[in-house]
Amino acid sequence: MGWFAKTRRNIIPSNVWEKCKRCEEAIYRKDLEKNFWVCQKCDYHFALPNLDRINLLADEGTFEEFDAALASDDPLQFQGVVPYRERLKKSQAKTLVKEAITTGYAKICGLPVVLAVFNFDFMGGSMGSVVGEKIVRACENAIQRRHPFVLVSTSGGARMDEGILSLMQMIKTGMAVARLSMERIPFISFLADPTTGGVTASVAMLGDVILAEPGALIGFAGPRVIEQTIKQTLPKGFQRAEFLKEKGVIDMVVHRSQAKNTVGKILRFFA
Amino acid sequence: MTPTVHVLPFEQHLVELENKITELRALSESSFLDLSAEIETLTQKLNASRCETYQCLTPWQVTQIARHPQRPRTLSYLERLFHDFVELHGGRQFPDDNAIVCGLATFHGEPVVVVGHQKGKDTEDNIYRNFGMPHPEGYRKALRVMKLANKFGRPIITFVDTPGAYPGLEAEERGQAEAIARNCLEMSFFQVPVVVVIVGEGGSGGAVALGVGDAVIMLEYAIYSVISPEGCASILWKDASRAEDAATALKLTSQDLLKFGVIDEVVTEPVGGAHRDFETTAQNIEKAIAKYLALLKPMSVEELQQRRQAKYRQMGIYTDQK
Known part of the structure; x- marks a missing residue:
């Protein structure tokens, strides 16, 4: 392959x-x-590493990355057990990328798109200022080129270490999707395991079509928080892709072997 | 008689002074002794001491004030700042959500739409209000009513005061995440002025869902954060009791947010917190709302939208290491 x-x-x-x-x-x-x-x-x-995901969806040799040099600052001077700056450095060394999302131009089944793929290996795919900015720039690129926008999410949610600024990325990315919508640029949101918190509650749930991988955990609150709140054990399969399809929250559960074809089919409808 | 004010842990030394003053008053009444000089001295000492305490509050102390059980709620402000309030309960898809109140009202004689989280004033009321934690239908009801404002060209005023969106089973089934995301998207393109007032707890996504506005103002001792200090502490130190440290790390006070450009203005509270003086707090908020409405109402739809988009477009701090 x-x-x-x-x-x-x-x-x-x-x-x-x-x-x-x-x-x-x-x-x-x-x-x-x-x-x-x-x-x-x-x-x-x-779990499929971010580059493998790009290779899975993009036609061979078509991916051209945007904004690879954008990197996080430490606006809060955040002091956890390990300072944020050090955590960032560690993640960068481990993943060889600067941030938790990769965006760029690609073709899927011969059709041009702007593709953005979260990187769960980088601080749990959490969304801080850079992830938000890269998503917005990707949307702006999609509008400029009149290409559909395809986003694959795997994320624990907003990045705690950037505090309120991470929270503001929910509004910022939501606004970018609103612009896509006004410009009639299709947006396909593909959810992989896991997609939770502030990413689900913003850009990921705003796709014109929302697909998910089998078994993917998708939700606003994490299962542990819910169990602690309602003091009950959650039913089997709760918050999994199949369950959410049944509840009408997402459109489709797509086996990985069919991912590219399915996205291609949907893109052709809008093209 | 006014009900006793719930005392916060860091206010204990003030209570002791207060008690002493009450004792002296009682004594002077029953014994015909003139203790007015002593009472006066102690009262001055109390006021000075309270000022001092409230001048250098830690973020955790601010959090405690923001969550004060007697803090004025959305309905407290509705009563004081607005007239002719008509509450609208219908989200049209699910039963009503009492954690959010919304409806039509007038502000300084002008029709507006008001939306806000509503916490309870006591345990029973809190159960009814689900402690101010909405389900998706609450956000959808809010959106439906805000869309009315948008359709008929009326300004929108929202009050934010929630620990967060409710993390429950049915909330997830009915698409809590989508409801929040949808509100962000729709609010960002409303054609009418939106003024957001953060009055208590701005709890993460649950706050953001009513928090997109042309002007975002915040009470001095309100908080607004990506995660609760307790949640942050249990992630960082696996120990929720270190919430005090987390509150500091998160930079969640009104002054912090003003520095980050997330809010436009800090609205001052009476010394001792909003719960000690509803009227003054309400008047301060009223002035701020009036100021921003006066600024925003003359703007054209294009100007309003452009300004709002530009504001959120530049939120975030990062470097380009090209």
Whole structure:
């Protein structure tokens, strides 16, 4: 599979076998890669690193990144257990990117789009000033080029370390989506595991079409917070993609092997 | 008789002084002793001491004032600042949500739409109001009523006072996240002036859903934050009791937010907090609302929208390391 060729997974010492997190089956790594990191036995969707996700959706060699040099500041001088500045540096060293979202131009099934993909490996894909700014710039690019906007979310929500400024990104990104809408630029929002908090409660839930990966946890509040609040055990499958489809919150649950085709089909409708 | 004011932990030394004054008063009445000089001295000492305490509050102390059980609520301001209030309950899709009140009213004789979170004034009322934590239908009701304002060209005034959107099972099923996101989107393109007043707790997404405006003003001892200090502390230190440290780290006071450009103005509160003097607090808010409405109402729709968009477009602090 060509689309895996240049991913950062290469820098991680590779194991020959991977264990499925759901059915615990030992899977030959090469088979797993061929199968889009989906367990062949139980269909469990492994977390897909950000670059693999881009390779999964974008036509080979079409992705051109925007704004890769935007980096977070530390506006609050935030002092947690580890200062924010250090946490940022660590994440940057680990992921080799500057922030928790990658945006750029791409083609999907031959159709030009602006594509934005959250990076869960970077501080849980949390949205601070840079993520917000990059989403807004991506939307502005989409308007300028008259290309549809495709966003793939995996995020724990707003980034605590940037406090109120992270919260303001909800308004800022919501406003950008409103502009897309006014300009009649289609917006496809694809939710992967997990998408919660301030990202769900802003840009991610505003797609013209909202798709989700099987089993993805999607919600405003996290399950633990809800359990603590209502003092009940949550039903099985609660807040999972299938459950939310049943409740009419999202439009479709799409198997990873069908992700590109499905997005392509929807894009052709709007093109 | 006025009901006793709930005392916050950092006000204990003030209560002792107050008690002493009350004792002296009682004594002078029953014994015909002239203690007025002593009473006067103690009263001055009390006032000075209260001023001193309130001049250097920690963010955690501010948080406690923002959450004071007797703090004026949205309905307290509705009674004092607005006339002819007609509450609208219908979201049209689900039963009414009592954590949000909204409706038609007049402000200085002009028709406006008022929307706000409503916390309860006691335990029973709080259960009725769900402690000011709305479900999605609350936000959808608010949006429906705000759209009326937009349709008929009336300014919108919102009051923010919520610990957060309700994190519950049904709330998730009915799309809490979508309801909040939708409000942000719609409010950003209203064609009428929107004035947001943060009066108590601005709890994360639940606050943002009523918080998009041309002017955002905030009471001196209100807070506005991405997460509660307790939530932040349990993530950072796995210990909710370190909320005091988290409150400092989060920079959630009105002064902090003014510095970040998130709010336009801090509205002063009486010494001792809004709960000690509803009237003065309401008058201060009234002046600020009037000022911003006077500024915003003459603006054309284009100017209003452009200004609002430009304001939020530049929110955030980052570097370009090209």
